[in-house]
Amino acid sequence: MRTLYQFPISHYCEKTRWHLDHKGLDFQVDNLFPGLHRIKSKRLAGIVTLPILKDGERVIGDSTRIALYLEENYSQAPLLPADGELRQQALELEERFDRLGVHVRRWLYGQIKQWDSVMHAMLKVYRPWFGLRDAMKPVLINGVQKLYGVTPERVAKSQAEVLEGLALIESRIQGDPSRYLVGDRLTLADISAAALFAPLFTPAGTPWEGVAGHDAKTQQFLDELHAHPAGQWVLRRYAEDRQRRS
Ligand SMILES: N[C@@H](CCC(=O)N[C@@H](CS)C(=O)NCC(=O)O)C(=O)O
Structure with a gap:
């Protein structure tokens, strides 16, 4: 099970949604309430910002780190050139x-x-x-x-x-x-x-x-x-x- 902790309106969260969609990876979203989200985000990934992705047992925070994780672990529809x-x-x-x-x-x-x-x-x-x-x-x-x-x-x-x-x-x-x-x-x-x-x-x-x-x-x-x-x-x-x- 994959969960994206997010704010729908966040453009950083949109970047991660786009990446997951591009790779055809299913995920559910957990919309955290702005402000209160920090309790959960700190507990999950030790950070105060969203997006955070939970992929099975792995938890990755920050859209750039998530992007690199997705490229490393899911080879379909690559977004990093081989060259x-x-x-x-x-x-x-x-x-x-x-x-x-x-x-x-x-x-x-x-x-x-x-x-x-x-x-x-x-x-x-x-x-x-x-x-x-x-x-x-x-x-x-x-x-x-x-x-x-x-x-x-x-x-x-x-x-x-x-x-x-x-x-x-x-x-x-x-x-x-x-x-x-x-x-x-x-x-x-x-x-x-x-x-x-x-x-x-x-x-x-x-x-x-x-x-x-x-x-x-x-x-x-x-x-x-x-x-x-x-x-x-x-x-x-x-x-x-x-x-x-x-
Ligand atoms: N560098 C971070 C930036 C993420 C970010 O700034 N997220 C904002 C929403 S757009 C956030 O979570 N703000 C809430 C806060 O700082 O408490 C990333 O790429 O994930």
Whole structure:
């Protein structure tokens, strides 16, 4: 039995879901409640973040470590190229996009003017527990802003990082959304970049579809990003390469 401990709305958890789906590995999800998740995540893997994967007796925390574990232990549908140089490039890009995921998250949280639809998307999978779930919303909004460093200065820096990340995608694909980041097939670099940037582009069928708490100015900025090759690339990877079982 395989269990993914997750938050549905987390883009790091989406990266792991995509990987498991790509390999055709069955798994159940255990949606932990934000904040309270730390009791279980510490007990399971000694960390405070999700995703955590339990595969039989093995417990692996952190999306990058999970990705390497899956590649090492399940040879089907490999996401790391056999060629040493391409493999190294895929691994390096995976790490780079992993770090950029932090900036995508901070920038997006920094744009929210209305938290209702964001909180709904974040909490809808949990039982209402006699009103306790909804009573937690103000605590969570405050907690998320503190935890992820959502201050005007840091959000502005994160915007620059996000734009650099999109420019990196554009240069790797040479402006052509049909291409992959490394070589001519899907690798770990692609699913990391696409999953971690997906909240900006809200592909159909993802937890971010229809979530919008920002204003018209931010929407215009996002629309411009959508039209760029990197935005089109994320949507194309989802349309063509995200075999969804979860
Ligand atoms: N480097 C970690 C980052 C995971 C991460 O930041 N997860 C967030 C959700 S997007 C989390 O669990 N935050 C809760 C917390 O820090 O308490 C990974 O790749 O798994």
